[in-house]
Amino acid sequence: MTTAEPVEILLIEDDPEDLDLALQALAAENICNRIQVARDGEEALDFLFRRGVHKDIPERQPALILLDLKLPKVDGLEVLDQIKRDPKLRFVPVVILTSSLQERDLVRGYRLGVNSYIQKPVDFDQFRATIKQLGYYWLLVNQRIPAGIYQEENANEAASQR
Amino acid sequence: MPNRSARVGRILVVEDEGAVAIDIQRCLEESRFEVTGIATSMEEAIQEASSFRPDLILMDIRIKGKADGIEAAGCLHQQFGLPIIFLTAHDDADTLERAKRTDPMAFLLKPFKPAELISAVEIALKRGWAEQEIRARESSFLSAMDAIGDGVLTTDREGRIRFMNRAAEHLTGWQQDAGLGRHATEVVHIVGGQPDDPDPRSVFLNGDGNPSSDANREHSVQSRDGVCRWLTIKATRIAGADDNFVRVVVMQDGTQRKRTELEIRRLNEELTARVSELTAMTHELESFNYSISHDLRAPVRHIDGYTKILLERADISLTPEVRSYLDRVRGNAQRLGQMVDELLELSRTSRKEPVRVETALKTLVDEVILDLKPELQDREVEWRIGALPVVACDPTLTRQVFANLVANALKFNHYANRAVIEIGQTSPEGEPALFVRDNGVGFDMKYADKLFGVFQRLHRQDEFPGTGIGLATVQRIVHKHGGKIWAEAEPEKGATFYFTLAPGPSPTQSH
Secondary structure, three states: OOOOOOOOEEEEEOHHHHHHHHHHHHHHHHHHHOEEEOOOHHHHHHHOOOHHHHHHOOOOOOOOOEEEEOOOOOOHHHHHHHHHHHOOHHHHHHEEEOOOHHHHHHHHHHHHOOOOOEEEEOOOOHHHHHHHHHHHHHHHHHOOOOHHHHHHHHHHHHHOOO | OOOOOOOOOOOEEOOHHHHHHHHHHHHHHOOOEEEEEEEEEEHHHHHHHHHHHEEEEEOOOOEEEEOHHHHHHHHHHHHOOOOOEEOOOOOHHHHHHHOOOOOOEEEEEEOOHHHHHHHHHHHHHHHHHHHHHHHHHHHHHHHHHHHOOOOEEEEEOEEEEEEEEEHHHOOOOOOHHHHHOOEHHHHHHEEEOOOOOOOOOHHHOOOOOHHHOOOOEEEEEOOOOOEEEEEEEEEEEOOOOOOOOOOEEEEOOOOOHHHHHHHHHHHHHHHHHHHHHHHHHHHHHHHHHHHHHHHHHHHHHHHHHHHHHHHHHHOOOOOOHHHHHHHHHHHHHHHHHHHHHHHHHHHHHOOOOOOOOEEEHHHHHHHHHHHHHHHOOOOEEEEEEOOOOOOEEEEEHHHHHHHHHHHHHHOOOOOOOOOEEEEEEEOOOOOOOOEEEEOOOOHHHHHHOOOOOOOOOOOOOOOOOOOOOHHHHHHHHHHHHHHHHHHEOOOOOEEEEEEEEOOOOOOOOOE
16 A cells, blocks of 8 residues: 555554544544555554665655554554664654553553553544544644754754764 | 598408408508408408508419409409509419409519519509599590580591490490491481582581581481481591591481471472462463453443444434443443443552551541542432541542542432531441441341342442442442441432441541
8 A cells, every 4th residue: 555645644543443433533534535544563664764665665754643552463562662763763742542541551652652542432422523633633733853954953952962 | 532642541461361461551551552351252351442542452372262362453443443553472373363364553573672563552542543434424425425415426537436425326326335446337327418518428528627617517327226307417626646546426307497497498488389370370360351441441431332323324224222231231331331340449458568658637628529420410428427537548549549439329319409518527336447337228237238249239230330340349349448348228218338448446646
């Protein structure tokens, strides 16, 4: 599902029905039509770090990452850890969107630097409202660092550390 | 011991020739010795000796009766431990040899001069008294040794036993008579020691160096009669004359202590095993919970999601009946979701140990009510909040107790009714308890035992929907705090839930 167009949201979700409902919710709220889907942690990392099937795509960070926790191969917290360790990717807001609400996961998620943690509501109306708020807030209300500044900032930071 | 110089030597003379006997008596008495009697035969001598207890016996070798002086001397020496001086005239070498074996103090050859007699008597008395004193000391030493509870034995430089006290006899099962002269390792039969001890028997060689450096070591020792004991054995070398040192070996019976120690260790191991078993179970339970919360919630969400999508499809027309069915599907999905969430909440509170902090319950209750406000909307509720104490409790868990009880109080009330909810502290049974009271539908007290069971409900789903988990959670939290919970109610006359947050008399500090 590689798109040539810049990706706005990276949706990392393994459950096909969850994925379908999330996409329907995003579509219904007309939030964004540029969505990249990763079906497991490894695929997500391949996309983000331009490896494997994604090795030829141009470098461009998504505006928002929606991350499920219980994922095959590489689990969600590991994906989060790698994102937040990367000098460029760490500026991308990551929202954990999960079925479970385990204190352990909450603590670990925030410790690794997640920007938000949301438990998927059972009520589909609420789920849709949540998705709407999410997209609205992170894509429209929140101010992001423009792509070009990443390199500059990182260079400055590296210089000041030296 | 009386003063030696003042002590008068008391002497028994055994002589069958009356004239000689009288000569001797006179001679002795002139030198201020006391003659306790004159005997002419062994029988008389024994009788005299036992009646008057002389210090010394002057014994003629030829006396009356069947037994001669040598036999009599042997008998008296053995029976009374008396020193003997033989008086002899012209005896053959064999007789003299026989006499020597009775260990006499001296031989006096007849005829002897008075001065010879006196000097022999003086020397014999001195020696006799000295030996007596040594024997007395030894016997008091031995009784002291026997009074000691620890086993004491001494060995010579080769390790052969020279002395054992009574406790040592008891611990080893060897009587001193049998044990003397045997090697210590034979009498003290070590069958096991500390695992790091290469040769436990080397304990009997300890003390060759610095005695204070000897570690007290425990050994398993089997006695001659087959009893195994744990003995702490310590050997100390004591210098003797020349190179003839002795070792004193002290053995302390630590069997009881050792048994207790082993029992404690066994119990500890058992406990550790149980703890790790429990930890494993808790771990299993946690992953079970995790799976439930994740895997069970997902399909429920999907049911609700797709039903909603179906309801919204513009391209199919749904009859009101079909719509109502689909609404019921959604209603049930949401109820299932709520049950899963509440069950998880219950298991979470079960696993959580309360962390007690001084908590102002008033603040807690205010927060609970504030949180409920949006749900109440236009509903009319009268809150009567009484004086609430500051209590050492887990604030998060206690908040949950109030939240669930207040939510119940609101729920089990007719919507049209003006709800009156009272929260405070009272002492219904002498000890203070917190309470939440409502004027709702109440319940029949005959079902009171079902109140706190999981999934137990006293009302029909269509009257008051619910999962039957809320009060179970409340009860668990209260029990975790060591408190108790109970309720009083009457149908249509409201219900009151009482609870305490500590064992025994609980909240006392009133605010």
